[in-house]
Amino acid sequence: MDLEQLFSQYKEQSIEGRYITLDSILPLLKKINTNNQVEIIGKSVLENPIYKYQIGIGKIKILLWSQMHGNESTTTKALFDFINLLNGDSELAKKLLTTFTFCCIPMLNPDGAKLYTRENANKVDLNRDSQNLSQPESRVLREAFEKFEPDYCYNLHDQRTIFGVGSTGKPATLSFLAPAYNEAREINESRLKAINLIAGINEVLQQYIPGQVGRFDDAFNINCIGDTFQSLGVPTVLFEAGHFPNDYLREKTRKYVFISLVSSFNILNENDIVVNKFNNYLSISQNKAVFYDLMYKNIKINYDGIKIITNFAAQYKEELIEGKICFNAYIVRISDLDNYFGHFEYDAKGALYQDDYDNFPKLDQKADFYLDNNVKFVNGLIEK
Numbered sequence: 001m002d003l004e005q006l007f008s009q010y011k012e013q014s015i016e017g018r019y020i021t022l023d024s025i026l027p028l029l030k031k032i033n034t035n036n037q038v039e040i041i042g043k044s045v046l047e048n049p050i051y052k053y054q055i056g057i058g059k060i061k062i063l064l065w066s067q068m069h070g071n072e073s074t075t076t077k078a079l080f081d082f083i084n085l086l087n088g089d090s091e092l093a094k095k096l097l098t099t100f101t102f103c104c105i106p107m108l109n110p111d112g113a114k115l116y117t118r119e120n121a122n123k124v125d126l127n128r129d130s131q132n133l134s135q136p137e138s139r140v141l142r143e144a145f146e147k148f149e150p151d152y153c154y155n156l157h158d159q160r161t162i163f164g165v166g167s168t169g170k171p172a173t174l175s176f177l178a179p180a181y182n183e184a185r186e187i188n189e190s191r192l193k194a195i196n197l198i199a200g201i202n203e204v205l206q207q208y209i210p211g212q213v214g215r216f217d218d219a220f221n222i223n224c225i226g227d228t229f230q231s232l233g234v235p236t237v238l239f240e241a242g243h244f245p246n247d248y249l250r251e252k253t254r255k256y257v258f259i260s261l262v263s264s265f266n267i268l269n270e271n272d273i274v275v276n277k278f279n280n281y282l283s284i285s286q287n288k289a290v291f292y293d294l295m296y297k298n299i300k301i302n303y304d305g306i307k308i309i310t311n312f313a314a315q316y317k318e319e320l321i322e323g324k325i326c327f328n329a330y331i332v333r334i335s336d337l338d339n340y341f342g343h344f345e346y347d348a349k350g351a352l353y354q355d356d357y358d359n360f361p362k363l364d365q366k367a368d369f370y371l372d373n374n375v376k377f378v379n380g381l382i383e384k
Contacts, residue, residue, distance in 0.1 A: 009088075014027065015080065029053065037054050050108060055104075056102050057097065060268060068141075069157060070112020072158035100265060116320040132223070153226070153237070155225060158241045159287070167288060171245065174253070175216045177215065178194035178281070182231065192276065196274075202284055204259065213284060214285060290341055291343060292315055292341075293343050295344070295345045299371070309350060317330055330365065354371075
């Protein structure tokens with residue numbers, strides 16, 4: 001099966017980039033609602049509707065939700081790509097729809113999506129509210145879980161560009177976790193199913209993004225939704241869509257999320273999770289915060305008349321400005337950058353740093369500067 005060709009065939013062309021809102025997906029929900037499969041299952045703090053889409057007649061029930069964090073939209077795009085596949089007329093679609101019943105909540109946090117924030121409109125992180133259920137969105141998800149009684153849960157998220165695969169120097173383009181169900185982080189039958197499934201997904205992904213799959217930290221927190229559902233006996237898989245080189249809009253990563261989804265259901269359909277793959281799972285290197293977006297080395301600065309060589313790094317802030325996401329680079333670290341990597345790296349080879357302020361880099365300053373007065377950096381990159 002050519003999974004990349006499959007993605008190209010079913011990619012939903014009407015949504016792209018990072019800013020995916022309820023308005024972005026309403027036409028898609030209307031398009032796929034061919035037989036009343038779309039239903040409003042609740043409302044957000046600001047009274048925006050939360051939708052579910054259910055399709056399939058199979059015995060294995062899959063609950064998927066995306067944009068629990070409003071600014072994490074990559075998996076929402078991939079979920080609609082996958083839904084397009086299900087609505088196609090391929091033999092794969094027919095097989096999946098007779099094996100599985102899919103219950104999809106493509107945007108759990110529409111208010112956060114509109115504001116491009118992690119939290120909901122009450123500034124609550126919904127992924128820390130699975131016990132208190134203080135927010136309407138949290139209650140919507142729990143009610144959907146209890147009513148649907150899933151056999152597997154897919155918790156779909158994005159992660160920041162800071163994460164690499166261990167200390168390999170490769171970005172964690174995708175990371176996964178079979179959340180713990182108790183403080184001791186023991187392995188029971190339910191968690192082992194999630195572990196085996198992730199191990200299988202990883203085997204497929206290594207063919208496409210070798211060395212770029214990470215394993216998320218499994219520290220137990222019962223307030224997190226994955227830990228809660230795992231503790232309730234339902235195998236739960238956390239997806240974390242991360243950075244692919246030069247893909248800040250996450251269109252490449254979107255493809256690998258789609259490939260992961262399709263692969264996972266092929267694995268479940270073939271019942272290929274009965275073999276214990278715990279060691280394969282552990283062989284996936286853990287995520288490590290080792291990346292900066294922009295790194296500058298061997299910069300000469302004139303500090304109180306003393307010329308020294310230093311390094312500094314900048315990170316993009318994703319800022320919502322007039323309805324668009326702008327990636328604005330700010331200086332976040334100065335001096336030692338040993339054991340860190342940059343998605344963009346520049347060796348100044350001793351060139352003198354100058355800017356329009358005090359002629360030395362400062363934390364939280366925009367990454368606009370000159371080197372030897374002839375190389376100009378604007379928003380972190382060389383102006384061409």
